[in-house]
Amino acid sequence: MSVFDDLAGQDAAIAVLTRAAEASRTGTAGMTHSWLFTGPPGSGRSTAATAFAAALQCTGDEVGCGECEGCTLVLAGSHPDVETLASEVTTISVASVRELVSRAQATPTLGAWRVLIVKEADRMLERTTNVLLKAIEEPPPRTVWILCTPSPRDVLTTIRSRCRGLNLVIPTAEKVAELLVRRDGIDPERALIAARAAQSHVGAAKALATDPEARERREQNLRGAYGVRTTGDAVIAAKALVDRAEAQAKSTGSDRGEREEAELRRTLGLTPDERVPPQMQGQFKAIADAAKKRETRQKRDALDRALIDLLSFYRDVLIVQLNAGTDLVNMDFVSEIGEIADSLTAPRTIEILDQISLARERISANVAPLLAVEAMMVSLRR
Incomplete structure (x- = not known):
């Protein structure tokens, strides 16, 4: 067993991290205090960060044994010297980064290192990143920063230049x-x-x-x-796709908001049906606002996943049209892919792929999701 077992197809990255963890024990060259883990969504950036943190805290004979106390605590998310900042909303706030930087000054209590992981560092605005800059540039002794982001270009050059890069690939x-x-x-x-x-x-x-x-x-x-053949079909399909994303977001986040409100009521001594006093309404509003931001983020993520599926679908159409001989992604839609490939030209399919990518960009830029998806669906008419 190893802490790196869940990193599929990342042999080169595992070798780098293993050597760095070994160097951290011996004090030899190869260990770096600031890392930038990059790779496309699904490549395992966060998994790699957690696994590396476990390897640094490992006390077994073999680095990253996965069985010692240090490894098991990190993998369970309960090691006192490993902290993770993950954004559940669209951006990471300045306050949360300042708090993490403040806690980074503490010396390790149980393990050999204090490890700070920032998932989705690309969600930091420039002013937020500047708060982090000095902490990464001059980290305290026995402190390691790990930033995770899809691309090195997603963070400021000043941050990028102070971190050791590790790129994860798309596994087969x-x-x-x-x-x-x-x-x-x-x-x-x-x-x-x-x-x-x-x-x-x-x-x-x-x-x-x-x-x-x-x-x-x-x-x-x-x-x-x-099924899109007319403009009417496109409007209906767009509404249905957005509705499914919204339903998914609400089902994912509603329970948590309800639990947080119930816990606050219990803490304040209020019964479930009791009216909230005016002086306490601000606390309940903060919970509602946080829940709304989480739902917005989850809705965008669900929409983006759906559009990625559509990209793969029309990528398969193009492969059939060009007779590229590459394995199809959507093997359960072979007949539909073949029918569309026969009804469109390859240049038209490329235009559709561009329109789907444009819809993803528009949604990430805060364009109303339904408008962006409707415009995209209209381009699918055949």
Whole structure:
């Protein structure tokens, strides 16, 4: 067993991190105090960061043994010297980064290092990144910073130049399927189909393999796009896709908001049906605002996942049109892909791919999701 077992297809990155963890024990060259982990969504940036933190805290004979107290505590998310900042909203706030920088000054209490992980560092605005700059430039002794982001360009040059870069690659579908079979006990055939449909995104592949609702959403989104022949069809399909994303976001986040409000009522001595006094309403409003921001983030993520599925669908159409001989991503939609490939030209398919990418950019730039998706769906008419 190793802390790196869940990193599918990342042999080169694992070798670098293992050498760095070994150097951290001996004090030899190879260990760096500031890291920038990059790679496309689903490549395992956060998993790699947690695994590296475990390897640094490992006390076993072999670095990253996965069995000692240090490894197990980090992997369980309960090691006192490993802290993770993850954004549940659209941006990481200045206050949360300042708090993390302040805690970074403390010396390790249980392990050999104090490890600070910032997931999705690309969600920091420039003023937020500047708060982090000095902490990364001159970290306290026995402190390690790990920033995770899709691309090095997603952070300021000043941050990038002070971190050691580690790039994770997209694993093959076969590697992801092997992980799902070994770790989650999923049927090999189902695991491979899910890994291909998720384009090797480990989290999405697991959801498709184990969650019937996730499979149903993907199928409805693809069939909705397949059925677009008129402008009316496009408007209906766009509304349905956005509604599914909203329903997914609400189902994911509503329970947490309700639990937080119930806990606050209990703390303040209020019964479930008791009217909130005016002097306490600000606390309940803060919970509601946070829940709304989380829902916005989850809705955008769900929409983006749906658009990525559409990109893969029309990528398959283009492969068939060009007779490229490459394996299709959506093996369960072969007949639909063939029909669309016969009804469109390759240049037209490329235009559609561009329109789907444009819709993703518009949504990330705060364009109303329904307007962006409607404009995209209209381009799918055939």
